[in-house]
Amino acid sequence: MKLISRRRFLGAAGAIAGGMLTGRGVFAAQEAEGRIMTVLGPIDPKDLGLTLTHEHCVVDFLGAEKATAPRHNGDEAFQIILPHLKALRGRGCRSFVECTPKYIGRDVRLLRRLAQASGLQILTNTGYYGAAGNKFMPKHAYSESADELAARWFAEWRDGIEGTGIRPGFIKLGVEKGKLSDLHTKLLRAAARVHLKSGLAIAIHSGDGEAALDEIRVLGEERVAPSGLIWVHAQNDPGPIQIEAAKRGAWVSLDGFSEKNRGRYAKFLGSLREAKLLHRVLLSHDHFWSVEGEGERGGLKLHSGGAETAFVAVFQHLLPDLRASAFSEEEIRQLTVTNPAEAFTVRVRKL
Ligand SMILES: [Zn+2]
Incomplete structure (x- = not known):
């Protein structure tokens, strides 16, 4: 037996x-517990490798409820994006966290094709994006309770997304600046309840540091530890709240790196290092291709910066900058390999 x-x-x-x-x-x-869920299934965290923790393939800013089906052509998107992902593999990147929620262009079939063809391990998500004036929130998000929303998101984890069998690797939300509205507090409560049943990390696009601290508060009321929270776009904070959130155990995601803000990143990473908080930091670019136009079918356009620069700046500028400022190889590994593996491991973080 x-x-x-x-x-x-x-x-x-x-x-x-x-x-x-x-x-x-x-x-x-x-x-799945103790593993990381990619669009091709669960992997061991030690196999995640060098990871970009906040990127996108296709996003569609049309608005929830406006398009009944993806407006981009999947084959075209595949052809445009694949070379960039292959190039990433060539730079030693092994994993790519795709942060586009449902109703803003999530296309898990495309992600699966891209993962298979590029060899990159790709994570997708469940959850709703309430930032940008709730433009990307479906109607039912207003009327349903936190438990009803949680049931929808948990079903994607339990059964797979849209009949594909592809499971989310984390929960993604979006909220505005300042204290959370009632509607966005409800999104957080729903995410917390899914977290406690699934162990999926909760990544939240946050308007500012005040929002991030309020997220820690609401998650705490739901008995979720700060380490279950990834504060997305923490680079928009001037700095002090980054330190505070990291001290409390949240993940501080500095995910908008570009050549232009190298100085800002040097300052933030220097302060976090001095405070011995590098073990709470994640790095990425937040690049994407957006679907242009209002019609049923749009063409794909690359976000500002041009095709040559997608997913490159971290490798071309940030990592060399860190080496030049005497960050050790161990510290760089922490930021790019160890932290992503810890942040996205499926595990309940209970208070
Ligand atoms: Zn993003």
């Missing part, structure tokens, strides 16, 4: 009690 561990057995019993005995759903609930 094959032995199963007590934990494994209890997990299965819990899954049955929770009504989630749906074949692969049981797999997700039990086998």
